[in-house]
Amino acid sequence: MHLLLTNCNTTEAMTKDIVAGAQEAASPGTTVTGLTPAWGPESAEGWLDSYLSAAAVLDLLRGHRELYDAVVLAGFGEHGREGARELLDVPVVDITEAAAHLACLLGRRYGVVTTLDRTRGQIEDSLHTAGVARNCAAVVGTGFSVLDLADVKERTSAAFLAAARQAREAGAEVLVLGCAGMTGLQRLLGRELDMPVVDGVAAAVRLAESLVGLGLTTSRAGSYAKPLAKRRDWGPPGA
Amino acid sequence: MHLLLTNCNTTEAMTKDIVAGAQEAASPGTTVTGLTPAWGPESAEGWLDSYLSAAAVLDLLRGHRELYDAVVLAGFGEHGREGARELLDVPVVDITEAAAHLACLLGRRYGVVTTLDRTRGQIEDSLHTAGVARNCAAVVGTGFSVLDLADVKERTSAAFLAAARQAREAGAEVLVLGCAGMTGLQRLLGRELDMPVVDGVAAAVRLAESLVGLGLTTSRAGSYAKPLAKRRDWGPPGA
Amino acid sequence: MHLLLTNCNTTEAMTKDIVAGAQEAASPGTTVTGLTPAWGPESAEGWLDSYLSAAAVLDLLRGHRELYDAVVLAGFGEHGREGARELLDVPVVDITEAAAHLACLLGRRYGVVTTLDRTRGQIEDSLHTAGVARNCAAVVGTGFSVLDLADVKERTSAAFLAAARQAREAGAEVLVLGCAGMTGLQRLLGRELDMPVVDGVAAAVRLAESLVGLGLTTSRAGSYAKPLAKRRDWGPPGA
Amino acid sequence: MHLLLTNCNTTEAMTKDIVAGAQEAASPGTTVTGLTPAWGPESAEGWLDSYLSAAAVLDLLRGHRELYDAVVLAGFGEHGREGARELLDVPVVDITEAAAHLACLLGRRYGVVTTLDRTRGQIEDSLHTAGVARNCAAVVGTGFSVLDLADVKERTSAAFLAAARQAREAGAEVLVLGCAGMTGLQRLLGRELDMPVVDGVAAAVRLAESLVGLGLTTSRAGSYAKPLAKRRDWGPPGA
Amino acid sequence: MHLLLTNCNTTEAMTKDIVAGAQEAASPGTTVTGLTPAWGPESAEGWLDSYLSAAAVLDLLRGHRELYDAVVLAGFGEHGREGARELLDVPVVDITEAAAHLACLLGRRYGVVTTLDRTRGQIEDSLHTAGVARNCAAVVGTGFSVLDLADVKERTSAAFLAAARQAREAGAEVLVLGCAGMTGLQRLLGRELDMPVVDGVAAAVRLAESLVGLGLTTSRAGSYAKPLAKRRDWGPPGA
Amino acid sequence: MHLLLTNCNTTEAMTKDIVAGAQEAASPGTTVTGLTPAWGPESAEGWLDSYLSAAAVLDLLRGHRELYDAVVLAGFGEHGREGARELLDVPVVDITEAAAHLACLLGRRYGVVTTLDRTRGQIEDSLHTAGVARNCAAVVGTGFSVLDLADVKERTSAAFLAAARQAREAGAEVLVLGCAGMTGLQRLLGRELDMPVVDGVAAAVRLAESLVGLGLTTSRAGSYAKPLAKRRDWGPPGA
Incomplete structure (x- = not known):
């Protein structure tokens, strides 16, 4: 089986990290190809970035000619999944909803720990429209931006641990990592909070x-x- | 007072129609300038179009240098309003939420009559995230596309009348026109259904x-x- | 345009204050006439007062013979608006719902800061039936009664500031003043909390x-x- | 035990009928005294009537000097119960909520059959604020007014039967009579629909x-x- | 009138205590017979216990041949009530829903104070499916198990008092005891918290x-x- | 990987059928062992059956000594999953929630087509507590019992097709089969309704x-x- 994974931002290093995590999580026999949008934000934090990212990811998908069996949209809380579902004949799974679906099977309430507080609203809306918000006890921000995550491991760890404790206090029995590319944090939180x-x-991926x-x-x-056949211009004239 | 109105699609004739309606609705002393996105879909029907439109409209807004007091986003059920709110220092009002806000003041439940059935979900989600879905009794489609509306007046009238009756049956006491540029229909529905x-x-606008x-x-x-300062590419490289 | 504004209590001084605020908020060309109920409570705090006030305000409206274009009901969280809508042929806007409608356009969640804690339930119910409760993050009381507001400016300011911070903590991004006649507080809260x-x-009014x-x-x-034609006695026999 | 029952309108004959039903439903040893408001509407149908009725009933209760153990508010869907709870030291039970509470014990979903369609919204709101709306499958009107019920037994029976079938179709497993004084209908509906x-x-009462x-x-x-001590005028000056 | 009361666990002493409370609460002329399941858990705490208890209680009811007028299921938050309703021709009332129904008549929001935290989810679900969760402000655990309640009066009192204060803080105006057999606690909480x-x-019972x-x-x-006629085996073969 | 699958009833032939479907759906390398409860109902239809089944399935699981990696509970709408989660250290997936989780990824709203109407309430409650009810447009019964399904293929096909059309009419874009062991129906519905x-x-399984x-x-x-250590009797004395 061959999966296509799209990063939601233009930072290639992040795509690489995410694909590595995806490949590790995949079943034997599954290969994962990562794609980085040719345009959009270098990181997606907030609605402006998210809508820009959605268009860029859809542009990426419509232009991709190789065969694949399904798509993973790797932007936590980002827009676009319904558009990809219209566009493609293969299944489309967004990491936001995916995490929530599995979390619901593991405990009565789950909590999301994420980056900047400003993204909490988007995540809540995304879970709601995906139909899995009901068992979400809290979405907690850490104050770290997406690009910070690469650098400041120690301080981010402490912040994520604090956010996770706050989610647990609010009733979460399961934690969801509200950002792609956090494999180390996953282990830390699991171990510290059991x-x-x-x-x-x-x-x-699963x-x-x-x-x-x-x-x-x-x-x-x-x-x-x-989608109906019609004229669509994917970017400014002259592009 | 000076308002900026953005069409959600690239069809200039539609921008002109919508601006005419906006100007007619405005208070004395208010002027309305209409803007047509330089890229995007020729009409917005469905999520793919909507996300493409959102990015194009945000691109339009970030590039507009003249002064204005507020923005009207004239795409019914389309995405983008939260991004425009992040981007701009002036108030941003989306026509979807605006119609619902006023409708709530006029009756206990309202209903939306719109174009293609496929757009109903988007409209419902947009009303929900705007916080005004609770009094919505129904969103009813007519099967006509946005571009059809310009042409086939007689058949569209009948279809919208039927949809409006269906909304009333579902409990609506007030009707909302689920598309921009329908001035004639507004009069017809009001008169026929009282x-x-x-x-x-x-x-x-108001x-x-x-x-x-x-x-x-x-x-x-x-x-x-x-929005945080960062690198954002608004369209494919070479644009 | 001519608006009628009804105070919810019998305190004329309060009517005067509220009308002054209304007139200041109105567009050029709009005049506002304030009416004080001939009976009812001297201030409305709690359900008993609210139901008494609703009847007195409706009595006031049914007896008012001069022409006007719309009515503003100036009792925050008080009952009566649906009755006024039945009674009158002009639009009726209640200040509770009005504040919430505009607040929804300015942020993702809003919070209400009000007088006595006992009125919180009424306000929540009023927002709910108006269809705009969904984005309300909190209704916070200050412990001050309506009539206190006129006197003890310094202490009320501190209490409202504390209540506003509590609302922000609960997720509010916009504040709603849960009482009529608080112009000074509006400036204070806006400035202190940005x-x-x-x-x-x-x-x-708008x-x-x-x-x-x-x-x-x-x-x-x-x-x-x-309303159906029938016998209605507006007050005890002998009145 | 001694119960006070307040009619919501000024029609004494209706009070008498309702008290008869209440007395029949009461346990041995319970006596029921019926009170008719001295003012208000002759029947309560719609919000205007309901708010007028609420004030008149509260006025009635505050003036009643004899001892009693609890109050039954016998206006289906009418306002006032929260005010009576503030006013009195004895328990207050409204017939709207009471019917729903018992209905929830008898089936998974209940339906209300009532008089004019215009009262449906009030009933829905009343059930909601009482906290028992969740299991309500439908509120169905018959088109008959409250005063009609006394006269046209045959036609009302047919209309209520039709409304009850509609409620069952909507999922109701239990029926609630959405009006006081319908003993005959209760037997008919129970027998016909099982x-x-x-x-x-x-x-x-129970x-x-x-x-x-x-x-x-x-x-x-x-x-x-x-209620706080303050000046309250219960009716127009001169009363 | 004769009521059957079923304990949800196999501890006879608890049945006795609960029946004593039930008898005390009953009207003159009502007798209460308590039944203890022949199998099941010695106390019900958590879902495993609750499902085991539900089957045992249903087995008890189907085997009971004496006449009675109604059944009280005395397991707070435990499963089984819908099954008993299918099985029996007499009314079935579960103590969880019963407490909530009466609490809704006494205040705008109620709170439940219960034993182990692990039972909170069950109670919330039980209130939800009974249709009375809407006015529940909080379900608060004390950390004491069901069997602890018999022994450690002083410490449990302090813990329940703390839990009750927490519920009040969350908006509860009425308290519900989330466990059977707590008569002493009822008096204490009422007195201390008014x-x-x-x-x-x-x-x-009422x-x-x-x-x-x-x-x-x-x-x-x-x-x-x-229930449909079919083969059902109530326990392991050889029983 | 080795999965344990528990039937919810005592009909071995049904276990066999279900296991065959499970094995067919499983990934290469996964084996599925089916278990039939030693007691309980021969088919589960309604709450009484469901609670009996839950206890029997939990008894089965606690007594099973062989190793396995996860459990599939194969009773659609049946109780027990939370108890199994307490009991076992491996993941537990119930087919009700599982179908809903995947359905949410395939369309905006899903509908369930099931056997007897009487089971609809249980299914709705089960979806709700699992946190995935929000996108459920309808649960539609066919009037066929579980055991009928084996026999009357032609009539059941027609009934399921009609139920599926009703679900689609109510907004479902994806269908969920509300019963185990319906492989043939799955193909039929997919083909006929696309x-x-x-x-x-x-x-x-997945x-x-x-x-x-x-x-x-x-x-x-x-x-x-x-689960806490305590005395639990799994069936009547003498068993």
């Missing part, structure tokens, strides 16, 4: 495999019908 | 004026903080 | 103007049909 | 007895604190 | 009496239809 | 594999803590 910690990338394995793909009956 | 009919463009008049603008305390 | 602060009276300007009025199709 | 039918007056029997009364800790 | 305290057993008195019983129209 | 059809057993593959298991931090 709670299951779900990484969205890993969850999405869910994508599940859908492919069962021969299931996106419904065309309603919301996710094929 | 119910108030709210046009989102008109509603948004709400934008209200916010400006009261000196209110978007909160920076939380979700809609200013 | 958040938009919405005054219900000002919001209601929304009433908007409805009138667009030729919209209450739906008669359903809940707010005209 | 479903339990709950009369709010009977339910409220719940009031239960609270009194257990020594429970309204909480003063929060919403229903005693 | 709030009404509802005991589920007492509430259920509600059962009310249903019987009004001739109401479980609906067979839908969810609680009579 | 919608994805999710079988809970297949979904649960989700169980996913959790095991990612090293995730049930949280012990809160609701699903290990």
Whole structure:
């Protein structure tokens, strides 16, 4: 089985990290190719970035000609998944919803620990429209930006641990990592708090495999019908 | 007072129509400038179009250098409003939420009549995240596309009338026009069904004026903080 | 345009203050007449007062013979708005819902700061039935009664500031003043917390103007049909 | 035990009917005194009537000097119960909530059949604020007014039967009579549809007895604190 | 009138205590017979215990041949009530829902104080499916197990008092005892916090009496239809 | 990987069928062992059956001594999953929630088609407590019992097709088979309606594999803590 994974930002190093995590999480026989958008934000933090990212990721997907069995959208809380479902004939799994789906199977309430506080609203909305917000006890920010995560391991660890404790206090029995590319944190939180910690990338890889394995793909009956044929310009004139 | 109105698609004729309606709805002393995105879909119908449109509209707004007091986003059910709120220092009003806000003041439940069935989900989600979904009794599609609306007046009238009756049956006491540029339909539905009919463009113009008049603008305390400084590429390389 | 504003209590001085605020918030060309109920409570705090006030305000409205374009009901969290909608052919806007409608346009969540804790439930219920409770993060009381507000400026300021901080802590990005006649507090809170602060009276004036300007009025199709002709005694026999 | 029952309108004949039903439903040893408001509407249908009725009923209660153990408010869907709870030291049970409470014990979903369609919204709101709306499958109107019920037995029977079938279709497993004084209808619906039918007056009598029997009364800790001492005028000057 | 009360565990002493409380709460003329399951857990704490208890209690009920008018299920938060409703022709009242029903009549929000934290989720789910969760402000655990309650009066009192204060802080105006057999605690909490305290057993007895008195019983129209005739083995082979 | 699958009833032929479907759905390298409860109902239809089944399945699981990596609970809408999570150290996936989780990834709303109408309530409650009810558009019954399904293929096909159309009419874009052992129906519905059809057993197998593959298991931090040591009797004395 072959999965396509799209980063939500233009930072290639991050794509590489995420693909490594995805490959590690995949079943034997599954290969994962990572794609980095040719345009968009260098990191997605907030709605402006998220909408820019959504268009860039959809542009990336529509232009990709090689064959693949399913797509993993690796932007936590980012927009775009419904558009990808319209566009493609293969299953599309977003890491936000994926993490929540598996978390629901592991405890009665889950909590999300994420980067900047400003992204909490987006994540809540994304979980809501995905239909899995009900068991979410809290979305807690750490104050660290996406690009910080690469650098300041020690301070981020402490901040994520504090956020996780706050989520547990709010009723979470399972933790969800609200950002891609946090493998180290996953181990730390699990060990320190003795709670299951779900990484969205890993969850999405397994869910994508599940859908492919069962021969299931996106419904065309309603919301996710094929896009109508029409003129669409994917970027400023002159591009 | 000077308002900027952005169409959600690249069809200039539609921008012109919408601006005419907006100008008619505006208070004396308010001028409305319409902007058409330089890229994006020729009409927005479905999530793929909506995300493409959101990025194009945000690109349009960030590039616009003239002064204005508020922005009206004239895409019914389309994405982007939260991004515009982050980007700009003036109030931003989306026609989807605007119509619902006024409708809530006119009856206990409202209903939306719109174009293709495929857009119903987006509209429901948009009302929900705007915080005004609770009094929405139904979102009913007519099967006509956005571009159809210009042409086939008679058949569209019948279809919208049928959709409006269905909304009323579902409990709606007020109707919301789920598309920009439908002035004729507004009169027809109001007359035939003896119910108030709210046009989102008109509603948004008045709400934008209200916010400006009261000196209110978007909160920076939380979700809609200013975008972080970072590298963002607004379109494919070479653009 | 001419607006009628009804105070919810019998304290004329309060009517005068509220009308002054309303007039200040109104567009050029709008005049505001304030009415004080001939009976009812001297201040409305709690359900008993609120129901008494609702009847007195409706009695006031049914007896008022001069022409006006819309009504503003200036009792925060008080009952009566649906009755006024049945009674009158012009638009009716309640300051509770009005503040919430505008607040939703300015941030993802809003919070209400109000007087006595006992009124919190009424405000929550009023926002809920108006269809705008979803984005309300908190309703916080200060422990001051309505009539206290006139006297003890310094202590009330501190209490409202503390309540506003509590609302922000609970997720509010916008503040709503949960009482009429608080112009000074509005400036204080906005300045100290750097958040938009919405005054219900000002919001209601602008929304009433908007409805009138667009030729919209209450739906008669359903809940707010005209009252049936029947015998109604507005007060004890002998009155 | 002695219960006070207040009619919500000024029609004495209706008070008498309702008290007869209440007395029949009461336990041995319980006496029921019916009170008719000295003012208000001759029947309560819609919000205007309901708010007028609420003030008149509260006026009635504050003036009643004889001793009693609990109060039954016999207006289905009418306002006022929270005010009575503030005012009185004995338990207050409203027939709307009472019927719903018992109905929840008898089936998974209940439906309300009532008089005019215009009262449906009030009933829904009343159930919601009472905390028992969740299991309500539908509130169905029959088109008959309250005063019609006395006269046109045959046609009302057919209409209520049709409404009850509609409620069952919507998922109701138990029926609630959405009006006081319908004993005959209760038997008819129960027999024809083979479903339990709950009369709010009977339910409220038994719940009031239960609270009194257990020594429970309204909480003063929060919403229903005693009304503050202040000037209140209960009716127009000269009364 | 004759009520059957089933304990949810096999501890006879607890049955005795609960029956004593039930008998004390009952109206004159009502007798209460307590039954202890022949199998199941010695105390019910958590889902495993609850499901085991549900089957044992249903087995107990199906085997009981004497006549009775209604059943009280005396396991707070435990499963089984819907099954008993299918099985029996008489009304079935569960102490969890019963307490919530009466609490809703006494204040705007109620809170539950219970034993181990692990049971909170079950209680929340039970209130939700019973349709009375909306006004529940909090379910607070004390860390004491069911069997502890018999022994360590002083420490449990302090813990329940602390839990009750926490519930009040969260908005509760009425307290519900989240365990059977706590008569002493009821008095203590009521006295110390000056709030009404509802005991589920007492509430259920009175509600059962009310249903019987009004001739109401479980609906067979839908969810609680009579069980189909089929082979069912109530326990391991050889039993 | 080795999965244990428990049937919810005592009908061995059904276990065999379900295991065959599970094995077919499993990844290469996964083996599935089916277990039939030693006691309980021969088919589970309604709450009485469901609670009996839950206890029997938990008894089966606690007594099973061989090693396995995860458990699939193959009773659609049946109780027990939370108890199994307390009892076992390996992941537990219930086919009800599993089908819903995958369905959410394939369309905006899903619908469940099931056997007898009486089971609809249980399924709705089960989806709700699992946290995945929000995107469920309808649960539709066919009037066929579980055991009928084996016999009357032609009539059941027609009934399921009609139910599926009703679900689609209610907004479902994806279908969920609300019963185990319906492989033939899955193909029929998918082909006739051109919608994805999710079988809970297949979904649960893949989700169980996913959790095991990612090293995730049930949280012990809160609701699903290990059962306390205590006396529990699993069946009537003499067993």
